[in-house]
Amino acid sequence: MPSSIDIASNALLLIGDNPISSFDDDGAGAKVAANLYPETKKRLLSEHPWSFALKQQRLNKLSQKPDVLTHFKNAFQLPTDLIRIWNIQSHSDYILIGNLLYSNENEVLATYVFDVDEVNLPPHFTKSLEYTLAADFAISVTESVSMSEKMESKAMTFTSKAMAIDSQGRPQTAIIDSPIINARFGGNRFLIMALWQFQSNMNRGELDPTLVGRIDIQAYYNGLRTATNVLTAPQGGAKRRPGQDFLGVSIDNGRLENFSFNVEQSYLLVFTDLKMQIYKDDVLQTNINGSGF
Structure with missing residues (x-):
C-alpha cells in the first residue's frame, strides 16, 4: 500500500518534478510536499463523509462543569484524531468550541471524520489525493498557473468519481410505517433500500438515454438524466435558464x-x-x- 511519501512523489511526478524519498530531501519539491501534504490530505477528507474515514464514538464527559457558556450543563472532550464532526445525535442544542463540545445532554454520540492512515486509503481516494496535491504543489514548484489549473481540473474529476464510488457502497435502509401504507399493504411494514450518490459535477449536461447504466465512462458521473430549463457550467454547476427578451414579431412561423x-x-x-x-x-x-x- 502507498505511503505518504509515495503519494507525494506521484503528485510531484504529475507536475513534471522529481520523486522524493523523504520529506527531508533537498529541493523545492520535498519542502513544498512536507508543508502542504498534511493539510491537503485533511482538507480532502473533510469534504465528504467517506465511508472509510467515519467513526462513531461516545464523547467523554468532563467532570468539571463549564465555566463559560453556563447555559450548557456539560462539556465533552472531542476525539484527538478528529478532522470534522459529521453528525451529533442529540435532542438539545450544542456548540463546538476548540476541542470541546458543550451540551445539556448527559451522553453524546458523535459521528466524525478522522485522519486515516495511508495504508487504509482506498485506490479511488488515493488517486484523487494525488491530483489534489499536484494542484497545490504546482504553483510553488513549477511557478505555472496553467499547470495548477490543469491539475485542479483533473482533481475535481477524480474527486467527483471517488465520491460517487464511495457513495455507491453505502446503501441506506428506511422502514416506512404510516397509515396510508398500512391501508395499502394491509399493515405490513416493508423495507425500502435507498442508494445515495454524491454528485458535484454536472458539466456533461443531459445524457442520451442510451448511456443509462454506463458506469464505465466518465460522462455517467458528470451527466444528468434530465435537465429541463437549466444551463450547466464548465466548472460543474448548473443554473436556471434565463428568460427571453422580446425583440420583435416574426413575419411568419419559422x-x-x-x-x-x-x-x-x-x-x-x-x-x-x-x-x-x-x-x-x-x-x-x-x-x-x-x-x-
Missing part, C-alpha cells in the same frame, strides 16, 4: 439560428417562408426577401 461572424459580431437570424430577418445587438437590422432559401 426558426431561429445564431450566426457568429467573429468574436465581436454575432447575429440572430429569423428564417420564415422566403424571408429572413437579421437582428444584431437585439435590434432588427434588415429584412431579406427572396426565393433562394
Whole structure:
C-alpha cells in the first residue's frame, strides 16, 4: 500500500518534478510536499463523509462543569484524531468550541471524520489525493498557473468519481410505517433500500438515454438524466435558464439560428417562408426577401 511519501512523489511526478524519498530531501519539491501534504490530505477528507474515514464514538464527559457558556450543563472532550464532526445525535442544542463540545445532554454520540492512515486509503481516494496535491504543489514548484489549473481540473474529476464510488457502497435502509401504507399493504411494514450518490459535477449536461447504466465512462458521473430549463457550467454547476427578451414579431412561423461572424459580431437570424430577418445587438437590422432559401 502507498505511503505518504509515495503519494507525494506521484503528485510531484504529475507536475513534471522529481520523486522524493523523504520529506527531508533537498529541493523545492520535498519542502513544498512536507508543508502542504498534511493539510491537503485533511482538507480532502473533510469534504465528504467517506465511508472509510467515519467513526462513531461516545464523547467523554468532563467532570468539571463549564465555566463559560453556563447555559450548557456539560462539556465533552472531542476525539484527538478528529478532522470534522459529521453528525451529533442529540435532542438539545450544542456548540463546538476548540476541542470541546458543550451540551445539556448527559451522553453524546458523535459521528466524525478522522485522519486515516495511508495504508487504509482506498485506490479511488488515493488517486484523487494525488491530483489534489499536484494542484497545490504546482504553483510553488513549477511557478505555472496553467499547470495548477490543469491539475485542479483533473482533481475535481477524480474527486467527483471517488465520491460517487464511495457513495455507491453505502446503501441506506428506511422502514416506512404510516397509515396510508398500512391501508395499502394491509399493515405490513416493508423495507425500502435507498442508494445515495454524491454528485458535484454536472458539466456533461443531459445524457442520451442510451448511456443509462454506463458506469464505465466518465460522462455517467458528470451527466444528468434530465435537465429541463437549466444551463450547466464548465466548472460543474448548473443554473436556471434565463428568460427571453422580446425583440420583435416574426413575419411568419419559422426558426431561429445564431450566426457568429467573429468574436465581436454575432447575429440572430429569423428564417420564415422566403424571408429572413437579421437582428444584431437585439435590434432588427434588415429584412431579406427572396426565393433562394
